[in-house]
Amino acid sequence: MDSTPDTPPRDPRDELAELTAQLRARLARYVACGAWAAPGGATSRAEAEPAAQAPVREPNRLAQLRTELGECTRCKLHSTRRSIVWGVGDENAPLVFVGEAPGEQEDRRGEPFVGPAGELLDKMIEAMGWTRDSVYITNILMCRPPNNRNPQPDEVEQCLPFLNAKLQTIAPRIIVALGRPSANTLLGTDAPISTLRGRFHDRHGVQVMPTFHPAYLLREPDKKRDTWNDLKLVMAELDRLGIKPPSPAGDSAASRG
Secondary structure (H helix, E strand, O other): OOOOOOOOOOOHHHHHHHHHHHHHHHHHHHHHOOOOOOOOOOOOHHHHHHHHOOOOOOOOOHHHHHHHHOOOOOOHHHHOOOOOOOOEEOOOOOEEEEEOOOOHHHHHHOOOOOOHHHHHHHHHHHHOOOOOOOOEEEEOOOOOOHHHOOOOHHHHHHHHHHHHHHHHHHOOOEEEEEOHHHHHHHHOOOOOHHHHOOOOEEEOOEEEEEEOOHHHHHHOHHHHHHHHHHHHHHHHHHHHOOOOOOOOOOHHHHOOO
16 A cells, blocks of 8 residues: 655744745735825825835846847947947936937947036036936947947847846836937937927836937037926936935036036
8 A cells, every 4th residue: 555655844934934925925015005004104005106116126137238248249330339338327226317329438438428428417417416326327329329420220229128128127217318319219209309308208117307418418508407407307206206316406506517
């Protein structure tokens, strides 16, 4: 006659860990639907929204993505570039700035926004109360187009999967699209930047604020006020989400330069 050995008793510690995980998952669902109240007062759906909608990040993925990119030869720009310009900043940043493509100085140094336009962008970021290290800065293209021309469709097609992967990894709450090519690529439109700026657009659940590119502002300084108004909307939305900048921000800082 066959005999089946008795099932060994489960370790109580394993059972406790499993029950704790189930309880946490259930509480998370209650918070998401606004049905759970913290001790000492009710929590409305609106109050719970920032925490409930906070994206799940994939830590330490940016370095892996850069390794996957390698010494990219996926488009024709590899034959004229000096450097692959990947991106800089905090990989857990709630705020990301996306430009068009590297310029000459960026191509030389391998870092985005390091020329005159980059200096202006740094001032814009600092005026918001953030720093270059506490946000993330990248471009649609990672290689410089000849003579700083606009990105071409085949080039965007090869770079876009890596940009999407970066944004998924960082999981920002807000993206600032700098210039028309950036805004058009991120939002899938061909509308001029003048009609896109000044309001948020949804991109896969992430708020996108299109605004003028810093290089354009150097040529048209009268547009700086419009850009600052766009950035104030970003600051207000971050504050609504409960995300505070590393340092205080204000209009006086933006009025410089």
